[in-house]
Amino acid sequence: MKPKRYIALTQWIIAVAVLGAIVTAYHRWIHVNPTTVALTLVLYILLLAARMGLRYAVGVSLMAALCYNFYFLPPMGTLTISDPENWLALFAFLATSVVGSRLSQQARDEAELAQARHREVELLLSLSRELLQAEDVVQLLSSLPAILLRVSGTSSVIVYLLEGDRIYQAGLPGPSVENPAQLRQLALSLPDVETTPDGTVRIPLRAGVRPRGLLTLADLELSSESYRAIGGLASIALDRAHALENVARAEANRESERLRTLLLDSITHELRTPLTAIKGAASTLLTNDEVPSEARHELLSIVDEEADRLNRLVGQAVEMAQIEAREVHMNFGPADLGGILSEACGTCGSVLSEHPVTVTLPELPRVLCDPKMIVKVLCNLLENAAKYSAANSPIFVAAERKDTTVLVSVADRGIGIDPAEQDLIFDRLYRARNRTMQTGGTGMGLAISRAIVEAHGNTIAVTSQAGHGSVFTFGLPVAEENA
Ligand code: ADP
Numbered sequence: 326m327k328p329k330r331y332i333a334l335t336q337w338i339i340a341v342a343v344l345g346a347i348v349t350a351y352h353r354w355i356h357v358n359p360t361t362v363a364l365t366l367v368l369y370i371l372l373l374a375a376r377m378g379l380r381y382a383v384g385v386s387l388m389a390a391l392c393y394n395f396y397f398l399p400p401m402g403t404l405t406i407s408d409p410e411n412w413l414a415l416f417a418f419l420a421t422s423v424v425g426s427r428l429s430q431q432a433r434d435e436a437e438l439a440q441a442r443h444r445e446v447e448l449l450l451s452l453s454r455e456l457l458q459a460e461d462v463v464q465l466l467s468s469l470p471a472i473l474l475r476v477s478g479t480s481s482v483i484v485y486l487l488e489g490d491r492i493y494q495a496g497l498p499g500p501s502v503e504n505p506a507q508l509r510q511l512a513l514s515l516p517d518v519e520t521t522p523d524g525t526v527r528i529p530l531r532a533g534v535r536p537r538g539l540l541t542l543a544d545l546e547l548s549s550e551s552y553r554a555i556g557g558l559a560s561i562a563l564d565r566a567h568a569l570e571n572v573a574r575a576e577a578n579r580e581s582e583r584l585r586t587l588l589l590d591s592i593t594h595e596l597r598t599p600l601t602a603i604k605g606a607a608s609t610l611l612t613n614d615e616v617p618s619e620a621r622h623e624l625l626s627i628v629d630e631e632a633d634r635l636n637r638l639v640g641q642a643v644e645m646a647q648i649e650a651r652e653v654h655m656n657f658g659p660a661d662l663g664g665i666l667s668e669a670c671g672t673c674g675s676v677l678s679e680h681p682v683t684v685t686l687p688e689l690p691r692v693l694c695d696p697k698m699i700v701k702v703l704c705n706l707l708e709n710a711a712k713y714s715a716a717n718s719p720i721f722v723a724a725e726r727k728d729t730t731v732l733v734s735v736a737d738r739g740i741g742i743d744p745a746e747q748d749l750i751f752d753r754l755y756r757a758r759n760r761t762m763q764t765g766g767t768g769m770g771l772a773i774s775r776a777i778v779e780a781h782g783n784t785i786a787v788t789s790q791a792g793h794g795s796v797f798t799f800g801l802p803v804a805e806e807n808a
Contacts (some may be wrong), residue, residue, distance in 0.1 A: 363397075481544070512536050517549075659804035694781055710737035714737045730803065736797075
């Protein structure tokens with residue numbers, strides 16, 4: 326037997342049993358006048374109407390009228406009535422209990438309606454709170470069905486979007502899961518909320534008046550206003566997520582534009598210095614035929630060095646811009662750090678020729694990285710270590726595991742970096758004010774290194790003491806943990 330029927334049957338049995346108990350009690354043990362019996366029965370029927378509903382109250386009224394007539398109205402023990410006044414009494418009893426029951430039922434209905442409305446308002450409130458938390462369309466769409474499922478208590482949710490013919494689903498597969506073509510047809514044609522015979526509710530989603538999609542909910546009993554409100558909320562949340570995304574995109578474009586202009590400005594400024602030197606040397610050589618050969622050689626060396634510097638600067642600026650614009654494709658894969666280190670030492674071997682390099686590499690897991698890019702970072706750190714320390718001073722390379730990261734460090738005993746400048750040296754084109762300036766460089770190497778390490782989801786940092794040396798450390802994700 327279905328649970329609903331079972332409950333109804335139990336309620337009928339209880340209602341009739343209580344009636345039987347009242348009638349028996351008055352008939353057998355408590356002897357009072359018929360009016361008291363009638364009032365007790367009316368009271369019971371009113372209570373019944375308030376607790377169980379009109380159906381039970383009317384049914385029990387009829388039974389109560391029969392019992393009242395049989396047991397309490399003369400002649401007792403028969404269903405006939407001798408005194409016409411008693412007919413009136415019986416009719417009054419029946420009328421009072423039915424009218425009273427109706428009024429009780431009405432009050433009960435209104436209370437239930439108020440409660441249902443209250444529940445619906447609460448549902449809409451928590452739905453709006455949850456839906457308005459999503460920051461972008463992808464996040465919203467992937468969480469929308471689950472939120473609806475959790476907040477509304479429905480057993481199945483399908484969100485269909487016309488844009489891209491996309492379906493998002495949560496809960497049980499609905500009793501009437503339509504295919505995308507059917508959903509599309511419904512989304513385009515459904516004028517308002519519709520409930521199918523199997524209890525599935527279809528709610529059109531709109532952007533203004535334009536159809537946007539369809540929401541279907543199963544096993545949910547709400548008013549049609551609430552369904553419309555749910556559809557409205559979902560549409561508003563989608564609009565909001567779209568708008569937020571547009572704002573974020575515009576913001577990112579603006580920032581990228583700002584960075585590009587900044588880069589261009591600083592590069593233009595940096596290009597001037599070598600260009601001025603080249604122009605000066607070239608003009609002197611052109612206008613003065615009698616430049617002594619020693620001076621001539623010096624001027625040509627200036628042209629050569631500055632042209633190299635220009636070339637490096639332009640190359641690095643382009644590389645930096647590409648990394649920042651994510652135009653550089655990184656080939657991430659598990660790699661052995663030992664191999665990467667020996668490749669880096671090999672690549673910049675000539676620079677390191679004047680420095681003893683000590684590598685301390687314990688047993689380490691493989692790291693997830695683009696080896697070519699990490700070689701570039703290591704080369705830059707090794708070159709800097711060599712460049713900014715005296716000849717023959719040692720360089721130490723080490724690595725250690727810390728949780729899911731492998732930390733790689735390059736240490737030197739060179740000129741060190743002033744604490745105030747330790748953050749700035751990672752900015753593009755920044756060069757420290759100490760003796761650095763006497764050493765060739767562009768100020769782009771560390772900025773590029775930082776961009777590469779950040780693309781690996783990690784950071785690069787320096788600890789340094791002016792005059793005593795520096796330690797540069799960067800992290801790489803452990804391959805197994807981050808596969
Ligand atoms: P570059 O070396 O071409 O100037 P980098 O971006 O590699 O550019 O470095 C930026 C600045 O940071 C350098 O100009 C230098 O002042 C400082 N620096 C980098 N590495 C070291 C180091 N190992 N010791 C001292 N200073 C360093």
